Amino acid sequence: MMDDRATQERVLHALSEQPGVKRIDTHAASVFLDGTRALKIKRAVRFAFLDYSALEKRKAACEEEIRINRPLAPQIYRRVVAITEESDGSIEIDGRGRPVDYAIEMSRFDESRTLDRLAKAGPLDVELAAAIADAITASHEKAPISDGAAWVNSIPALIDGNSAGLCNGDRLAAAAVEQLGEASHQAFLRVRLALEERARRGLVRRCHGDLHLANIALIDRHPVLFDAIEFDPQMATVDVLYDLAFTPMDLLHYDQSVAANIVLNRYLIAAPVETLDALAALPLFMSIRAAIRAQVVLARLSRHDADGPGMLDEARRYFDLSRALIHPPAPRLIAVGGLSGTGKSVLARALAPSVAPQPGAVVLRSDVIRKQLFQAGHTERLPPSTYRPEVTAQVYDVLMQRARQVLAQGHSVIVDAIFARESERDDLAVLARACGVPLHGLFLVADLATRQARIGGRQGDASDATQEVAALQEHYNIGRVGWTTIDASGTQAQTLQSGRDAIAEGK
Structure with a gap:
């Protein structure tokens, strides 16, 4: 192995x-x-989770990386090339x-356009965040179904591995690491049966496996997933929700809560x-992912002491996020009518x-559900027959x-619908009592001219409402509303503040 390393050092030099x-x-x-090209060489190293120590292993790993990543990023991955020693001793x-x-x-892309760097620069816009979710969704739809039982059984060892890695180097408080491990094991026991059922349904798949923001690049204004795990198929064979969890966790780390x-929600x-x-x-899932990132940064810190304070701070922020995520607060039910x-x-x-809990409430919108019931695209206009009273009751x-379903999982939900009938609002109150959660009902009002102007300006929206429909709704x-009535005729910021104030007062 030493000879292999020495040879590779000649190549790298x-x-x-x-x-x-x-x-x-x-x-x-x-x-x-170099220009428009990038060459990636596997280093002649051996770790517990990968082995690139021999030439044939590095060649196989390169071929596997192309096989795994080209379907996700065909515009990036080209081929495997040999690095050769010529007769005169030169490297070609x-x-x-x-x-x-x-x-x-x-193919080389602009390194400044990876999402971690974009997230550091400022808020990510709504369209980009939605496109990220779409890219992940598309990858999961193509991902082959794998052995789900093995994945579920591996989670306790994954938690223990995190604990061991976080204790390495004594940079984090051992008691806090131990508490995180205990809370993670308890959380796993609570969800194990549900995860086993998901595995039986084929939701454990050979996924990307490493969807933190540095592995998503914005190319031609589209997010592209790259650098998927190739060295250990088992590490990338996970529940699709665990694969997804890396991205919102990392967005939270970069203070991108909206994204x-x-x-x-898009996913x-x-x-x-x-x-x-x-x-x-x-x-x-998000807590485990945050702990993994903390370990990665700590490992990097041990090799690059020059940037010690900055790296240690980043590791601690990931660790603190992991600890916060594993203890989610109680959910709430919010209605916007x-x-x-x-x-x-x-x-x-x-x-x-x-x-709360992070990464924020699940939004359930009546317009979207109606489209789903009729298997229509979200912006596809439905015929009037789909708005019959019996259909609306079904919605x-x-x-x-x-x-x-959402509340039963301990997650908050915002229900977005007209709620024009007292019975509809009463049903929501009954649901809140049955689930043991508070209900914050907000009912927005605005004059007809304002409502019609807004409807006229909509583009690419799930709502089928027209200005004529708005006029009919006046009747x-x-x-009796029974919810907090909010004057929504002002700016979006004013309405948002009023909504937040009403929820805060209702705590």
Whole structure:
């Protein structure tokens, strides 16, 4: 192995000496950036979780990385190339001589456009957050179903591995690490049966496995998932919700709570409805992911003491996030009602990120559920027949059922619908009492001209309401509301503040 390392050091040195080349080293790879090309060489190392010590193992790992990642990022991954030693002793890329190493040839992208760097620079916009969720959804739909029992059985060892890694180096308080481990094991016991059922349903798959923000790049304005785990199929064979959990957790780490909430809600809209029955596992999944990132940063710190204070602070923030996530607060039920054009959906989306537990409330919107019932696209206009009273009653029944599912998992929910009938509002109060959670009902009001102007300005929205529908709603007999009435005729910021104030007063 020493000879292999020595040979590789010659290779790495030779590539580093080429004009205009930028070298980036990680614990397991060296990447060389040159113009529009990037070469990634597996380092001749052996860890508990990977072994690149021999040339044939590095070649196989390069081939496997291409196989796993090209379907996710065809615009990045090109091929495996040999690094050769020529007859004169020189090192060449894809030369005629003896292969002494192998590299993954990739198209170079702007390194400043990975999502971790974008998240550091400022808030991620709504469209990008939604596109991230769509990219993850698409990857899960293609991911092959795997042995779910093995994944569920591996979780206790994963928790223990986190505890051991976090204690290494004595940089974190041992008692706090132990408490996190105990709380994680308890959380696992509470959700184990649900996870086993998900495994039987085929929701454990060969996933990306490492979806933190540095492994998602914005290329041509689209988020692209790359650098999926190739060295250990078992490590990447997980519940799809665990695969997802890495991204909202990392968004929370970068203070991107709005984007984290959008990713969760967008993903849930496309996911099977049974996913709502697994939300109780989300705090555990995100906590485990945060602990893993804390370990990675601590390991990097041990190799780069020069940036010790900054890295140690980052590791501690991941660790603190892991500890906070494993103890989610009690859920709440929030309802946002009002006639079309009052801004219900805008308010619901704005409230959701700050409604604990993290990453914010699940938003259930009647317009979206109606489209799902008729298997229509979210912006596809439905015919008037789908708005018959009996259909609307079915929509509200589904709303109540799904709200009950979410609350039963210990997660907060915001229900977004007109709620024009007293019976609909009463049903929600009954649900809150049955689930033992507080109900915060907000009913938005605005004059007809304001509502019609807003409806006229909508684009790409799930609502089918027209200005004519808004006029007809003026004749609704709303009856006794019983919720906090909010004047929504002002700005979105004013309505949001009023909503937050009303919820705070109702605690």
